[in-house]
Amino acid sequence: MPSKNRPVLALMRVLAAGAASLLFAAAHAQAVAPSAAPGAEPIRLAVIEATSGNFANAGESVLRNLRFAVERVNARGGVKTAQGMRPLLLAAYDSKGQADEALVMFRAATDDKAHFVLQGNSSAVAAALIDATNKWNERNAQQRVLFLNYSAVDPTLTNERCSFWHFRFDAHADMRMHALTEALREDKGVKKLYLLNQDYSFGQAVARAAREQVAAKRPDIELVGEELHPVGRVRDFSPYVTKIVASGADAVITGNWGTDLSLLVKAAADGGFKGKFYTFYGNALSAPAAIGDAGVGKVLAVAEWHYNAGEPGAEAIYNAFRARYPAPRDDYLNARFITMIDMLAAAIERAGSPDAVAVARAMEGMRFAAKPHDVVMRAEDHQLLSPLYVFRMAKQGGAVKYDVEGSGYGFITERRIEARAVTLPSSCKMVRP
Numbered sequence: 001m002p003s004k005n006r007p008v009l010a011l012m013r014v015l016a017a018g019a020a021s022l023l024f025a026a027a028h029a030q031a032v033a034p035s036a037a038p039g040a041e042p043i044r045l046a047v048i049e050a051t052s053g054n055f056a057n058a059g060e061s062v063l064r065n066l067r068f069a070v071e072r073v074n075a076r077g078g079v080k081t082a083q084g085m086r087p088l089l090l091a092a093y094d095s096k097g098q099a100d101e102a103l104v105m106f107r108a109a110t111d112d113k114a115h116f117v118l119q120g121n122s123s124a125v126a127a128a129l130i131d132a133t134n135k136w137n138e139r140n141a142q143q144r145v146l147f148l149n150y151s152a153v154d155p156t157l158t159n160e161r162c163s164f165w166h167f168r169f170d171a172h173a174d175m176r177m178h179a180l181t182e183a184l185r186e187d188k189g190v191k192k193l194y195l196l197n198q199d200y201s202f203g204q205a206v207a208r209a210a211r212e213q214v215a216a217k218r219p220d221i222e223l224v225g226e227e228l229h230p231v232g233r234v235r236d237f238s239p240y241v242t243k244i245v246a247s248g249a250d251a252v253i254t255g256n257w258g259t260d261l262s263l264l265v266k267a268a269a270d271g272g273f274k275g276k277f278y279t280f281y282g283n284a285l286s287a288p289a290a291i292g293d294a295g296v297g298k299v300l301a302v303a304e305w306h307y308n309a310g311e312p313g314a315e316a317i318y319n320a321f322r323a324r325y326p327a328p329r330d331d332y333l334n335a336r337f338i339t340m341i342d343m344l345a346a347a348i349e350r351a352g353s354p355d356a357v358a359v360a361r362a363m364e365g366m367r368f369a370a371k372p373h374d375v376v377m378r379a380e381d382h383q384l385l386s387p388l389y390v391f392r393m394a395k396q397g398g399a400v401k402y403d404v405e406g407s408g409y410g411f412i413t414e415r416r417i418e419a420r421a422v423t424l425p426s427s428c429k430m431v432r433p
Helices: 002-033 058-074 097-112 125-139 173-185 200-218 239-248 259-270 287-295 310-324 336-352 356-363
Strands: 045-049 079-081 084-086 088-094 116-119 145-147 166-168 190-196 222-229 251-254 276-281 299-303 375-378 383-387 390-394 407-416
Touching: 002 097, 002 407, 045 058, 045 097, 058 088, 058 276, 058 336, 079 336, 084 356, 088 097, 097 116, 116 125, 116 287, 125 145, 125 200, 145 251, 145 356, 166 383, 173 200, 173 299, 173 356, 190 239, 200 222, 222 239, 239 259, 251 259, 251 310, 259 276, 259 287, 287 299, 287 390, 287 407, 310 336, 310 383, 336 375
Parallel strands: 045 088, 045 116, 116 145, 145 166, 190 222, 190 251, 251 276, 276 299
Antiparallel strands: 079 084, 299 390, 375 383, 390 407
């Protein structure tokens, strides 16, 4: 496309995104703010996520989680500020999973007077949004925003790329890998290991952490293969599975997510791989149904919680979520979304307003009684510290009360790792306003 047309195209995208977000907000405001005082100015949350393209299923799952979390806050009257009770208002902006599109959507969100920007599906996009937030806040002191990250887990984002304006509510890749390799440490059946990950900053971080931590905890394990593949562009993983099977691997470690995970595990089941998958996200987004019986006892995942963890408070929230979204395809509640929105509401109330600087200072060091467990937002790097669960796939029944996405398969706890055991040092040198 000629370069002279690019500014026009960018402007058209901004205008379209702004119009779309206003339509979304108008259509959704009544649902998420039923108890708000009439005429109360909403606190605007802009979620920038892929709701079209290869990772649309992951983006739509995010929106369901966020809508549910926002509705919970608004159902109790909204957020108390110095101006009175104010509702939260969520608007969605489609990044198509691309960093350049996300930056256009960021500008649309700030044009729409967003107070907070939310994103998580892609560490590459998150890195671009951190830079955009830093620049925007430097130039617009009267309209600063905070960036809340719910799942972009490249460790650099709270280390060398850390920012006062960025908060991460998910354990980063090194923390998740530490939990996974604690389970792997006890799995004496694994003698040969294969690493398969997406070829971008997050996948590379997963591969690096796996190499380092497996070598430290299980030096007897032989690394028989390591490969990175294009993100969101592989439609047939059978060639990769052929290599894995030929290597004699007993287990695969992968950070794949979305369709890159579900297509991989389906190809593994079809290709006769008999080993285990140690995953970051193997507990949903079609993965359990795709692998079926072949994954029982062999697919492990790691997260801050899972449905059968036996945490009564979180289980009640899960049941409310399923009542809100009863279709099996709409399953996949992540507790960290509830924690993030509840902590944001608490920080706004401490600050008395949605002012970015005041809310950031209120959130730094915050100890919060979340469900399923208490958490801490570490002040030095804005990384949430939380226990983690490693859990393995099983058929529904007995201890597996809840299945995933109506698949008939759920997960059962392999081990719970306390926050102190997965808390890692940070190299963050934060500049504060």
